[in-house]
Amino acid sequence: MENFNGTDLKDKYLSFFESKGHKIIPSAPVVPENDPSVLFNTAGMQPLIPYLMGEAHPYGTRLVDYQKCIRTNDLDSVGDATHHTFFEMLGNWSLGDYFKEESISYSFEFLTKVLNIPVERLAVTVYEGDESIPRDEVSASVWKKLGIKDERIAYLSAEHNFWIAGETGPCGGDTEIFYFRSNDPIPEVFDPEDERWVEIWNNVFMEFYKDENGKVTELPKKNVDTGMGYERVVAVLEGVNDNYQTSVWCDVIKKIEEISNLPYEGNETSMRIIADHLRTAVFISSDESMIKPSNTDQGYILRRLIRRAIRHAKKLNIDINSNWEQEIAKVIISKYTKYYSEIEKNQSIALEVLTNEKIKFNRTLEKGLKEFEKVVASNVEEIDATTAFKLYDTYGFPIELTVELATEKNIKVDENGFKAKFKEHQEKSRAGSEQKFKGGLAGNGEVETKYHTATHLLNAALKVVVNKDVHQKGSNITSERMRFDFSCDHKLTDEEKQRTEELVNKWIQEGIDVTVTEMSKEEAIKSGAECMFIEKYPDIVTVYSVGDISKELCGGPHVKNTSELGTFKIKKEEASSAGVRRIKAVLE
Numbered sequence: 008m009e010n011f012n013g014t015d016l017k018d019k020y021l022s023f024f025e026s027k028g029h030k031i032i033p034s035a036p037v038v039p040e041n042d043p044s045v046l047f048n049t050a051g052m053q054p055l056i057p058y059l060m061g062e063a064h065p066y067g068t069r070l071v072d073y074q075k076c077i078r079t080n081d082l083d084s085v086g087d088a089t090h091h092t093f094f095e096m097l098g099n100w101s102l103g104d105y106f107k108e109e110s111i112s113y114s115f116e117f118l119t120k121v122l123n124i125p126v127e128r129l130a131v132t133v134y135e136g137d138e139s140i141p142r143d144e145v146s147a148s149v150w151k152k153l154g155i156k157d158e159r160i161a162y163l164s165a166e167h168n169f170w171i172a173g174e175t176g177p178c179g180g181d182t183e184i185f186y187f188r189s190n191d192p193i194p195e196v197f198d199p200e201d202e203r204w205v206e207i208w209n210n211v212f213m214e215f216y217k218d219e220n221g222k223v224t225e226l227p228k229k230n231v232d233t234g235m236g237y238e239r240v241v242a243v244l245e246g247v248n249d250n251y252q253t254s255v256w257c258d259v260i261k262k263i264e265e266i267s268n269l270p271y272e273g274n275e276t277s278m279r280i281i282a283d284h285l286r287t288a289v290f291i292s293s294d295e296s297m298i299k300p301s302n303t304d305q306g307y308i309l310r311r312l313i314r315r316a317i318r319h320a321k322k323l324n325i326d327i328n329s330n331w332e333q334e335i336a337k338v339i340i341s342k343y344t345k346y347y348s349e350i351e352k353n354q355s356i357a358l359e360v361l362t363n364e365k366i367k368f369n370r371t372l373e374k375g376l377k378e379f380e381k382v383v384a385s386n387v388e389e390i391d392a393t394t395a396f397k398l399y400d401t402y403g404f405p406i407e408l409t410v411e412l413a414t415e416k417n418i419k420v421d422e423n424g425f426k427a428k429f430k431e432h433q434e435k436s437r438a439g440s441e442q443k444f445k446g447g448l449a450g451n452g453e454v455e456t457k458y459h460t461a462t463h464l465l466n467a468a469l470k471v472v473v474n475k476d477v478h479q480k481g482s483n484i485t486s487e488r489m490r491f492d493f494s495c496d497h498k499l500t501d502e503e504k505q506r507t508e509e510l511v512n513k514w515i516q517e518g519i520d521v522t523v524t525e526m527s528k529e530e531a532i533k534s535g536a537e538c539m540f541i542e543k544y545p546d547i548v549t550v551y552s553v554g555d556i557s558k559e560l561c562g563g564p565h566v567k568n569t570s571e572l573g574t575f576k577i578k579k580e581e582a583s584s585a586g587v588r589r590i591k592a593v594l595e
């Protein structure tokens with residue numbers, strides 16, 4: 008759209024929905040707090056799932072936010088004009104409050120009155136229905152009433168207009184809003200296949216729940232979940248086809264041009280990769296969970312992103328030893344401090360993470376590249392597993408980087424062979440396989456291990472002191488403290504806190520053995536083992552027991568005997584969210 012500038016879109020969005028009675032909720036961390044099964048939040052609605060399922064939200068029934076999201080499934084596509092690993096999603100929600108009519112009217116008003124988009128540029132899709140859900144005439148008639156013509160409404164199947172995050176969870180039919188982004192004359196009839204029409208907003212009417220068996224039941228309340236991808240909408244409305252040329256990115260790209268002394272044109276791929284990956288790395292390392300580069304889970308993604316950015320900086324002949332990564336990151340940081348307090352607060356941590364990882368990779372990068380060139384020079388068609396593993400293990404090349412380098416030379420990599428070697432290596436060190444289901448465990452050091460066992464004792468003690476129905480809702484451990492979230496409808500009394508503390512310490516003093524057994528998931532449940540997200544665990548699970556005090560499905564690791572823990576002290580007890588309390592505690 009002519010003269011549109013996306014820099015204040017977030018502010019406009021929040022204040023519009025605030026004026027419609029919505030409460031602004033802060034973005035949840037990118038690393039989900041209470042769900043060990045996914046590495047990152049991938050959609051605006053993800054942190055709200057419990058509330059979409061019926062739990063009362065402490066801020067009420069009308070919510071609005073922008074949510075940090077990370078999607079790494081198409082990390083390899085980054086480098087083109089539209090893919091990003093990090094993006095922000097603007098969303099507004101009704102939790103059993105308004106439904107289709109208001110939701111659609113709000114969206115329409117925001118687009119046409121606040122953003123001043125001409126109605127002629129808009130078209131919509133609605134759900135055509137199936138054997139059990141009727142065609143969505145309600146949404147269609149609201150659109151018509153607002154001035155969207157019949158020819159601009161397309162009825163589509165579940166593939167397009169039924170939304171669910173993954174396989175199970177809250178879901179429902181949706182209506183999607185499209186914008187005609189070309190300068191061509193606008194066709195009367197909307198053709199959703201015509202790429203000049205770009206989707207800008209998705210309003211999901213979440214009234215169902217789909218379980219693991221595919222069974223769909225009604226949710227206790229009818230909700231609305233809308234999502235608008237910030238980067239995409241800014242690009243569309245600013246009228247550019249390349250997201251990296253919008254107000255969101257232009258300063259960052261300019262900085263990279265300056266540092267590399269090269270123009271964007273002709274160097275787009277590497278510049279986009281550097282910009283995108285450094286931004287995501289800044290967000291991951293500033294997140295509350297304080298992820299550091301490592302060889303597992305989120306830490307591995309962070310490592311991959313930084314190392315890939317370094318490799319592309321090298322391609323642009325940037326002097327790797329200069330302060331390039333911090334200079335670029337500072338431009339990124341300055342764009343987000345207004346919107347994310349953690350970016351402001353943790354900026355020096357993020358800069359340090361980038362530089363430390365650079366130094367680490369830099370030590371072996373040259374040698375690794377030489378090794379790689381040597382193999383390529385020998386005219387092989389495929390990099391064998393041993394070489395790929397050596398590049399990983401000795402030179403710190405994430406396998407994906409080796410694949411990327413090889414693809415550039417038109418050769419393949421024996422990825423399956425690499426995986427087998429990797430697994431063998433992991434089993435030897437046993438660390439990796441235990442990592443996957445480690446819940447809120449942030450590290451694997453000795454201190455963290457003690458805290459991990461302490462969470463099991465605390466969980467058990469709360470059941471005795473407070474109520475047998477207390478369940479773990481989340482946990483987070485650093486080498487300094489543990490945090491434990493649990494379901495409970497009241498603030499703990501001083502007496503309850505004291506008795507909990509005493510009971511945990513009594514168990515520590517008794518020196519009880521911690522044992523681990525493997526069993527099928529079914530058997531584990533039957534045996535009464537405690538577990539947070541049963542459906543997320545593999546078929547064969549490990550169960551940790553502390554004498555007959557506690558039994559939990561858990562990936563470990565744990566201490567061998569409770570006597571190793573020291574003295575347990577509750578530092579704080581506070582509300583976490585509705586019906587969930589949070590304890591911060593230390594071992595002294």
Ligand code: SER
Pocket residue numbers: 050051052098170209210211232233234235
């Ligand atoms: N959950 C929907 C989406 O991600 C709307 O927010 O598109």
